[in-house]
Amino acid sequence: MKQRMLLAALVSASLITGCGEPTDEVPTEQQPAVEATGQTEQEIVGGAYAYQNQFPYQVRILVDGGTWCGGSLIKPNWVLTAGHCVDGIDPSRITVVAGDHTITGYESTEQTQTVYGHAKHPYFQYISGAPVYDVAVILLNGSFWLNGAVQTIALPAGPAPLTAMTASGWGWPWGGAYGASNQLKYANLPVNSVSACDGWLARNLYAGLELCVGYSNGIEGGCHGDSGGPLAYGGRVYGVVSWGRGVSCDSYTAFADVSSHVSWIQSYTGP
Template sequence: MKQQILLAALVSASLFTGCGEPMDEASAEQQPAVEATGQKEQEIVGGAYAYQNQFPYQVRILVDGNTYCGGSLIKPNWVLTAGHCVDGIDPSRMTVVAGDHTITGYESTEQSQTVYGHAKYPYFQYISGAPVHDVAVILLNGSFWLNGAVQTIALPSYPAPQTSMTASGWGWPWGGAYGASDQLKYAGLPVNPVTSCNGWLARNLYAGLELCVGYSNGVSGGCHGDSGGPLAYGGQLFGVVSWGRGVSCDSYTVFADVYSYVSWIQSYTGP
């Protein structure tokens, strides 16, 4: 019965048209001003290459067969990603790959699932060209088989501490590069006071909704293609890669603060 209710909720959320809360005309006009890290932006800048199965909760989201965003497996058949990663995308165009390491090479650990539907947070929108409430859930048509290469990650049970956490993804390796990294990368990044990002990016951050992560000079952080990917600490998922500074990826990376959305996420996935 719970699954039937969840499926009904997906349909009522206009998943199949990619519709969310309507934006005002001013917000809509601002969308192109700042590229979100996944749509045309974000790999891990700096950092290191991951070893096989190091991040078994990391998934790769494809649109029309091409790598588009990252995500995190939170249930065998549910993925958490960024709202802008599903915005306007018909589920029939999407595939989710788990147990992956390199994009071009096939690994025996890989599994793939097509997408039944997705839902953005109801108040997802763009402000000053950057997304706010940038979280979304994806329901798969089947469940991934959990093993050493594919695992779920827990949602946070407490607010994000100001400590070093781990981001991972296949995004661009630096702002001047073009295209995704073939191999999964990761970086340890500090979570800073939210005010640290103010003045460095397109707008000030919203405390409680966004996390200011990384460094002002962008020596290490997210870049194009990393969007929707995880920020993890202690076996819990604290952040979703959201946006940064344009094409250059040369400053802080903004993550959606997952703790603020746990109740909404679980209204779809269950506890």
């Protein structure tokens, strides 16, 4: 019953059309000028290749049949991803693949679902060309069958600890690669204090909304290709790949801080 009520609210609020503006505005004191996108989608530089089914919560998001973003399966029929991954995109153009390992090869573990709708955070916007409140949820038309290759991941029960966490995705394996990694990759990356990113990226990060992840020299961390992918620790997803620095991918990666958005996420998905 609760989920049906939430679906009705999604439809009436026009939040799942894929092209509407947020229904709420950021309070005045939080409204810097919104600028054109200048930063780039991020995923994995360095790291290692995953083995089959190592990250069963990882999904691949396709738009018009091509790999577009990553995401985390948080319920059998709900995916968590980045707001900029769905911004302006009609749900009918999106499909989600779970149980995947290589882009070009088909694995018997793969499952595919079409999308009923999506909602990005109502305060989602770009500041100095980089997204903030960069989270979104995707409601699938059906539920994935959970098994050894496809599993959900829990939301945080508290703030992200300053420790090493695991990011995963199919993005560029190095800056300048100009193409996705065919095989799923991962890297174990430190979560730093937000101030560690000051001066390294296009703008300073917002404490409580973003996480500063990786290394100042970018030896491992984010690069283009699979925004929206997970940053996981202890069976929970604490971050969503959001943005970073330029084509070279040579510094820290900013992740959306999932712990700050749990209430908003659960207002759609339920607890």
